[in-house]
Every structure is written in C-alpha cells, then in structure tokens.
Amino acid sequence: MTQYIGILTSGGDSPGLNAAIRGVGKAALNHFGMQIIGFRDGFRGLMENRSMPLDGNALSDILTRGGTILGTSRDKPHRMPVGGKLLDMTDVIVGNYQDNHLDCLVCLGGGGTQKNALRLKEKGLNIITLPKTIDNDVAGTDATFGFDTALSIATDAIDRLHSTAHSHHRIIVVEIMGHRAGWLALGAGIAGGADAILIPEIPYDVECVAEAIRERSRRGKSFSIVAVAEGAVSQTEHAARALAEQAVKADVAKAKGGKKAKVAPSTETQYADHTIKLAHRLEQLTGLESRVTILGHLQRGGIPTAADRLLATRLGTAAAELISQQHYGVMVAAKGEKTRPVKLEEVAGKVKVVPPDHPWILSARRVGTCMGDPGQ
Ligand code: F6P
Numbered sequence: 001m002t003q004y005i006g007i008l009t010s011g012g013d014s015p016g017l018n019a020a021i022r023g024v025g026k027a028a029l030n031h032f033g034m035q036i037i038g039f040r041d042g043f044r045g046l047m048e049n050r051s052m053p054l055d056g057n058a059l060s061d062i063l064t065r066g067g068t069i070l071g072t073s074r075d076k077p078h079r080m081p082v083g084g085k086l087l088d089m090t091d092v093i094v095g096n097y098q099d100n101h102l103d104c105l106v107c108l109g110g111g112g113t114q115k116n117a118l119r120l121k122e123k124g125l126n127i128i129t130l131p132k133t134i135d136n137d138v139a140g141t142d143a144t145f146g147f148d149t150a151l152s153i154a155t156d157a158i159d160r161l162h163s164t165a166h167s168h169h170r171i172i173v174v175e176i177m178g179h180r181a182g183w184l185a186l187g188a189g190i191a192g193g194a195d196a197i198l199i200p201e202i203p204y205d206v207e208c209v210a211e212a213i214r215e216r217s218r219r220g221k222s223f224s225i226v227a228v229a230e231g232a233v234s235q236t237e238h239a240a241r242a243l244a245e246q247a248v249k250a251d252v253a254k255a256k257g258g259k260k261a262k263v264a265p266s267t268e269t270q271y272a273d274h275t276i277k278l279a280h281r282l283e284q285l286t287g288l289e290s291r292v293t294i295l296g297h298l299q300r301g302g303i304p305t306a307a308d309r310l311l312a313t314r315l316g317t318a319a320a321e322l323i324s325q326q327h328y329g330v331m332v333a334a335k336g337e338k339t340r341p342v343k344l345e346e347v348a349g350k351v352k353v354v355p356p357d358h359p360w361i362l363s364a365r366r367v368g369t370c371m372g373d374p375g376q
Contacts, residue, residue, distance in 0.1 A: 003034040003103040005323060007054065009068040010042035010075075010109040010116065014132040014146030015304035016312035017068040020108055023316020024130075025059040031317075032324045037100065042073040043116060046105075047080060047089045049096045063309060066302045068108075076116050094123050104323045108132050110144070111180075111351060114331060118348040126328035129344065130315045134300055137181035139350035140342040141333035145315065148307040150177065150299040151187045154227075157295055158192025161225055169222040171213060171290040173279040177299050179231035181353045184299070186360050189227035189369065196224065196370040198278075200231035201354045202361075203238035204372025206278065210285035212370035217288070226282070228275055232372075314339055 005028055009017050021038065028034040036054045039045040052058065052070070062069055075081065080089040097105060097120075104126040107117045110133035121127045131138040134150035154176050165172040174194075176185040182199020189197035196212055198204045213224045233241070276292050283290040304312070315332045318339040322332065330341035354361065365371060 003028075003032070003323060004101050005034055005036045005104050005106060005320075006039055006046070006051070006097065006100060006102045007036060007070070007106040008039040008042055008046055008108070009070045009072045009132075010107060010113040011072065012074070012110065012133065013067050013072050013300055014110075014134055014144075015066050015149035015300065015302065016145030016308035017070075017072075017108055017132060018062040018065045019304060019309040019312035020130055020132065020145060020316040021054070021069065022059050022062050023313040024106055024319050025054045025316075026056075027317040027320035028323065029054075029056065029059070032320055034320070034323070038070045041071040042075055042109075043077045043093060044073045044075040044080065045071070046096055047075075047077065047093050049099070051100070063313075064303050066304065074112065076112070078116075078119060090119065090123060093120065094125065097125055102126075103326075104128060104328060106130070106319055106323075110135065111138055114138065114344060115348045117331075118344040121329050121344055126326075127344065128319050128322055128328060129331040129347075130312075130319060131331055131333065131347075132312075134184060135178050135181055136183040137178070137352045138331075138347065139352045140331060140347040141352075142336065143311060143334050145304070145308045145312040146300070147183065147187075148311070149302070149305045150184055151191070152305055153299050153302070154184060154188035154295055155191040157293070157298075158188055158194055158225060158227060161293060162193070162223075165223040165225055165291075169288065171224045171226060171279065171282050171286065171288050173226045173228055173275055173282065173290060173292050175228050175230060175275040175292065175294040175296075177295070178229040180351050182229040182232070183354060185227050185229035185232070186354060186364065190360060190364050190367075192225070192227070194225045194227035194369065196226040196372060197364055198226065198228040198232035198372045199354060200229055200233060201356065202371050202373055203233050203235040205235050205374075206281050207285065208374060209370055209372055210282055213282065213286045213288065217286070222288070224288070226278075228278060230274075232274070234278075 040050045077090045131144040134146040136147040279290040
C-alpha cells in the first residue's frame with residue numbers, strides 16, 4: 001500500500017531546510033515508493049489546507065538553497081491568530097490531515113515545533129519531526145541543521161570586526177542569535193577569537209568584562225571583541241528577573257483565588273537594548289570607544305554549509321525509512337555518525353542549554369577568554 005506523507009517547516013527558517021525536504025522527499029518517492037505533499041507556511045498552511053505537490057521536479061535543484069521552499073510561520077495549532085483572535089485550530093488540522101489521507105506528517109522545526117508536534121501526536125496523528133535551528137538547542141540530538149551555517153557566518157563576522165576594532169582601538173560588541181542557549185555565541189566566539197563571550201547560561205558581571213578589557217590594554221592590546229548572545233544577562237538582571245518571576249508566580253496563585261494575574265514581560269521586552277546598554281557601560285568603565293554590531297537575520301540567510309546539507313540529508317532520509325517501518329511519534333536525532341529515533345515526549349518542552357562544564361567553555365577559558373565571571 002502506498003504511504004502518503006505530508007511535510008511542513010515551522011518556526012524560524014534555517015539553512016538546510018530544503019536539503020532536509022529533499023532528503024525526506026527523494027528517499028520517500030524513489031526508494032520507498034511513497035507519495036508526498038508539502039504544506040505551506042508551517043501549521044498555518046495545514047490548517048488552511050494550502051499545499052504543493054512534492055514530486056521529483058519540485059525536489060530538484062533545492063539542495064543548496066537557503067530558506068524553505070515551503071515557507072514557514074511561528075503559528076501554533078492550539079493558538080492560531082484567526083480573525084484577530086487566538087483560536088485553537090487543532091481539530092481543523094486533524095481534519096485536514098485525514099481529508100488528505102495522510103499516513104504521516106513530517107514536521108521540520110526547533111523546540112516550539114517539537115511541542116506542537118507532540119500535541120498533534122496526542123490527537124492521534126502519526127508524526128515524525130526533524131531538529132532544525134541555528135540555535136542548536138533542541139534536546140535529544142547531538143546537533144541541529146542550520147547551526148553550522150550560522151556558526152560560519154557569525155565567525156566570519158567576528159573575523160571582519162577584528163580589523164576595524166584594531167584600527168580604531170575600539171571595543172566592538174557583537175550580538176549573536178540565541179535567546180535561551182549560547183551555543184552560537186560560544187562557538188563563533190571561540191572560532192573567531194573573541195576576547196569575551198557572554199551567554200545566557202553564565203550571568204555576567206560587567207565589571208569582570210571591563211577588567212578583562214583593561215588588562216588587555218595594559219598588555220598593549222587597545223581593542224577588544226565581545227561576543228554576546230541575544231539572551232545573555234548580567235548577574236544583577238538575572239537576580240531581578242528571578243524576583244519578578246517569583247512575583248508573577250505568586251500572582252498566578254492569587255489569581256486562582258479570583259484576582260487578576262500580572263503578565264510576565266515578553267522575551268522581546270526583556271532583551272531589548274541589552275547589547276547597546278552593555279556597550280555603553282563598557283565604554284564608561286574602560287574609557288575605550290565602543291560600537292555595537294547586531295548580526296540578526298544575516299545568520300539565518302544564504303546557502304547552507306556542506307556540514308548542514310549532509311546532516312539534513314542524513315536526518316531526512318532516516319525519517320523516510322522510519323515512516324516505511326511505521327515507526328511514528330519520534331524526532332530523528334543525530335547520534336555520532338548515526339541517527340536515532342527519540343520519542344517526542346523526551347524532546348518536547350526541553351531546551352539543550354550549554355552545561356557550565358562543557359568542554360567548549362573550558363577551552364574558551366583556557367585560551368584566556370573572559371566568560372563574564374571570575375571562574376577559570
Ligand atoms: O529560530 C531561532 C532564532 O533565530 C533565534 O536565534 C532568534 O532569537 C529568533 O529565532 C528570532 O526570531 P524571528 O525570526 O521570529 O525574529
């Protein structure tokens with residue numbers, strides 16, 4: 001019996017998505033004799049039943065392309081903006097899955113997608129996911145595709161910032177993506193030789209960073225590069241946020257008793273201007289002129305590296321094989337040279353952050369990089 005597969009890409013786009021679509025699609029069509037359709041713009045396209053056939057033609061010439069040929073969105077099945085309201089559209093999605101006679105839905109995405117996929121699995125759908133994100137923070141897998149490309153882009157940026165920082169005797173604070181996990185800032189910071197690397201996992205003391213820069217000046221190095229993750233946080237802010245979170249929790253408890261709860265600030269509000277303020281503070285503390293470079297979405301654009309194409313193809317073809325075995329409800333993870341299915345329950349809702357004793361952190365410290373704390 002021919003198996004019918006749907007595929008969608010959800011969350012922020014990531015280099016390697018098209019390589020993964022091609023990997024699933026070509027293996028499904030040519031090796032396992034399945035049929036495959038793509039839904040546009042993530043779960044929204046499945047809800048609106050907007051699809052495109054993924055035949056040999058559609059899958060051809062996409063391996064090296066950035067972005068996703070399917071389009072993507074951050075819409076969640078259970079909280080979908082419809083007519084100005086957030087509605088639970090899960091039942092519509094389940095209906096469209098059935099109307100399209102799908103045997104399996106393949107969802108390519110990061111942490112949020114894994115959670116949404118699990119919800120659909122719990123509604124009885126056959127689901128397989130692949131881990132993609134430039135943040136590399138999906139639990140249960142050695143790596144996510146997109147990370148290697150973003151790592152190269154951010155490293156190249158740090159390389160370029162070196163010569164201008166050096167010429168002007170400036171501090172350049174370069175902001176690198178990653179709200180919850182610092183893999184990208186850490187990896188690019190090490191590879192690019194940043195003098196300080198600040199990541200969400202290690203709340204920093206700005207005085208410590210300033211002292212590292214002053215120490216460089218004393219050694220005749222009149223410039224410094226500070227690689228800072230979007231979600232990096234000072235020790236003071238970290239303590240203040242912990243208090244605010246406690247207050248919100250207490251308020252929620254009260255609200256259960258009838259009173260209105262406060263709303264925790266959104267991620268955007270929490271992190272807005274952080275890097276700019278940090279650069280100003282470092283300028284004040286060191287007397288060196290400072291500049292900020294926010295790499296932003298440059299890190300997600302353009303052609304995927306060979307390593308990302310390879311990883312995406314390995315995971316995609318492994319997904320097609322699992323579907324042929326009717327092995328559903330799993331994320332296809334990278335494990336060393338192999339791939340392995342990990343139950344969605346073991347992945348959803350978890351974030352793979354950088355452990356404080358991770359070898360990358362130890363290496364950074366050993367080459368004299370300031371991690372924003374006194375620990376060496
Ligand atoms: O997809 C992950 C990511 O690139 C994060 O690193 C970043 O914080 C976020 O997405 C940005 O999201 P958006 O593209 O929706 O602004």
